[in-house]
Amino acid sequence: MADTLMKFADAVKKYDPVFGLEVHVELSTNTKLFCPAHIEFGGEPNSQLTPVSLGLPGSLPVVNKTAIDYAVKLGLALHCDIAEWSQFARKNYFYPDMPRNYQISQYDKPLNGNGYLDVELDDGEIFRVPIERAHVEDDAGKNTHVGGADGRIEGADHSLCDYNRAGVPLIEIVTKPVEGAGARAAEIAGAYVRTIRDIVRALNISHARMEQGNMRADVNISLRKTQQDPLGTRSETKNVNSFKGIEKTLVYEIRRQAAILDKGGEILQETRHWDESTQTTAGGRVKSDANDYRYFPDPDLVMVHVTKSHIEELAAHMPEMPRERRARLKAEWKFSDLEMRDAVNAGALDLIEETVKAGTDAAGARKWWMGELSRIANEQGVSLEELSITPHNVADVQNMVTTGKLNDKLAKQTVAGVLAGEGTPAEVVAKHGYQVVSDDGALESAVVEALDKNPDVAEKLRSGNMKPMGAIIGAVMRATHGQADAKAISKIVIQKVRQG
Amino acid sequence: MSQQDNSRQDDLVRLSAAEMADKIRNKQVSSRELVEAELKVIESAEPSIQAFLHISKDEALAQADAFDKKHASGDTEGLPELAGVPIAIKDMIVTKGIETTAASKILEGWVPPYDATVITKIKAAGMPILGKTNLDEFAQGSSTEHSAYTTTHNPWDTERVPGGSGGGSASAVASFEAPVALGTDTGGSIRQPGALTGTVGVKPTYGGVSRFGAIAMASSLDQIGPVSRTVLDAALLHELIGGYDEHDSTSIPKPLPSIVKAAREGQKMDLKGVKVGLIKEISGEGFQPGVQARFDEALKALQNMGAEVVEVSCPHLSYALGAYYIIMPSEVSSNLARYDGMRYGLRVMPPTGTDQTAANMMAATREAGFGDEVKRRIILGTYALSAGYYDAWYGSAQKVRTLIIRDYENAFKQCDVLVSPTSPSTAFKFGEKMDDPLTMYLEDVATIPANLAGVPAMSIPAGLSDDGLPVGFQFFAPQMRDDLMYKPAAALEAALDQARGGPMLQSLKTPWLESLAK
Amino acid sequence: MMWIMPTFTREEIEHLGDLARIALTDEEVTRMQGQLNVIADAIAKVQEVASDDIPPTANPVPLEAYMRPDVAVTPLTQEQALADAPATEDGMFVAPRIMGEE
């Protein structure tokens, strides 16, 4: 049965949304959290297991130091209190993707507690998201559902379990209830998760590819009449695995809950799922006993001790955080707010930076990546990073334009050649003999010839009407096989028509 | 045979492990000869004892041959003293390539792809593994009657239980089927069977021996330890399997004082300067008169060797049973969750008419695969951990644990070792306590406190009760000072042997050995 | 802290059986009910001495976790991992249908 929805604008006018996010980030350690099995995306099923990650009888967990260090770094980036003594606890529940039927997580003594993250919104406003904790835990395996419609769990005949992912270290970042977001709740949530992605990438602690499940979010949301009211009953939508999905989930749940409350109904405290195909959330498939996790300290693991001096050591080597870096680059590159935001949203920041490092100007680098290359990437349905051209190539092309060796048209042809695998820009230029005709004598005679062949145009130009200039430039271009510089042509044309 | 021709096979198997090792070193006997001799005893004894779940004959012979070859080429320098001596392993310990079941139907047919750390050490020492011994399912019980496969008999009276959970290892060693064995002790599973079969059993300091590869019952209580016929053999085996292991986070990362040295020191029967604390709360009421009598005599023997005996109080020990039966089942409920019919072991599909889901398969598998005692503990533990009861139950039990640790710490300020009887009664008849779990639980009232406190403890034979059945004498030492209990234990053993003119086990009637000698 | 003296009702034991994924029979529930109530009587007294000022002990020997370096070892082969599996398909473990019919 389809949910009744209220218009979003009305919903946020009538109710105050309060949301919370639990973001799971897979760490990019070499081995698992509690055993030395190598982690690799897309390996043969059940080929990355030790007795520990397969949950064999007698096996015991041992903590991966790098995973703890990564978690401390993230805690520092999120301004958390780092616990010198933290503890792993067992979260007990049965599920076929769990080799031990308990997850090893942290409960009342997490590694990171009580932090915040400042999130920059599209209009430049900063919103502070309060963070409850960021704890370490291990991931479950992966189930593939067979015999139903498009691999869905509903209606499947059976499921196949691959435990390769079981034991991969995760950090779960849990916000406090985010209040005061109002109509911008979805935007803030999206920006928050993107910022976390940028941070974990800057820290180099996760591949942070949402499409590979390196990041997933549980979205909690409740509504109340006014900001002064106590928090309402919330729904929790599990494992949303795209930025857009997170935003859409929030919008959908706000609209759904508002419609229910408006009719005097009650919100069910439940776990829901975001369905990408129907663009809705659906509830009601979690057993009632699922919440009694019977947490207790894992007796196979003793307290984790991270010394103050080790925390200080890690703090001293923190890389620049994304927001600070963006501010610095924006100033260095002299980009406008809009230019900067577009570059960030296109994921072009690193590429532009690399291009500038390769020795060209920021405006030129931006023009290529945000213009021609974005167009091509869009056409091919790939990301900028996936294009087969390096920032160094782009810098070379741009430099040839700046020094007048190529005009815009030839530069685009050169880029096309590079993308087609014809080699470096220099090789492409050499192969096709691209060269701007810079011999003034040759250009001059071509201009004279074009004016002679187009007396009407020439007449207009002489009378000071410069509109048909393009026709002359086009004719000269054709005559020189495109290898002329348009600016140089128009300069000569102006000279000629003034001379009379 | 390379040994003296007057040395009969049954004499060979009656040797202690240390004596066997001596003969190997002196090339009077080979490891293969010892394995063959033990296999013959096993063949002869098993119909009446049933200590083993699996006999790994081929593996044992291959291991013995490999050792003998090495030994012949003089390549055994640096190996532990027990090198080449055969051993039996409780089926709670994982052995690569040898079926390991924890005496449960749910693990029937499971062949582990890896070795426990202690097994790696045993193999490196060239100790052939004779087989896997019987136990109460998942080490849960005090009589070995809860095994899903077979009932092990006490060699002193085959109508009676050998104790548990390690009744298999204890009976195998007592009946001369193996010179030594490994057990696991969560609440007394090495020591109480030791007491009931007249063998030596040691629970090391928690963290003294790696638990990696010991199938978990209750992780914060479990310890692997030696089962033997002499205190020195226990010390030799204990030292061999002990030490830090990076695969076990609860392993103690530093070397502990030598226990073998302490045991040899004790054999000199001089206990001057040793202070022995008699725990007021573990003796007297509830203990069989015969048990109490042997205990009192042994205490005298300690005094006769110069030990000073003081009475100490551990007031919170009366809460130990309660704390244990909350903490242990809680950990059991979680540790045994992995047996669900998905990855290994038994799978039972739900009955027709029931939805054929994964959840129902798991529930049907666990219903069919676990025995009554295991199910009872899982249910109790699930309760103790569940929301709303956690603080009152699990939380309180953890606090009692703190109090008991403090009791021991205080007691050890007044003495070097503490002593008590190991078990309130001698071996009981089959079926006697099976329908009354609480009475069965009381069997471990004297052994449980050591597991809660993580302190080392051991049981040695104190003689026979009026009913002709063995009685155990228990020592406790402070954490990481296992050496402190080995000295008086070895001294007491020597004194008792001297008094009765030989080891107690030599008086055991062994028809299975007589038939071999013919 | 509140003293809790449990009485195990049939419903409670059935619920615990669900949580622990054990399909207890009616007869087992009956038997267990009697036994658990006797056991509970004997162990509930731990609450007597568990006052607020006593810290809990999770592990008897105080240690801090050894943290291993992030270095991989040779894993089990897929064949070893699946060797004792009750059912396999395409290198994976087979689970019966996860969702119920209702």
Ligand SMILES: [Mg+2]
């Ligand atoms: Mg969560």
Ligand SMILES: [Zn+2]
């Ligand atoms: Zn989580």
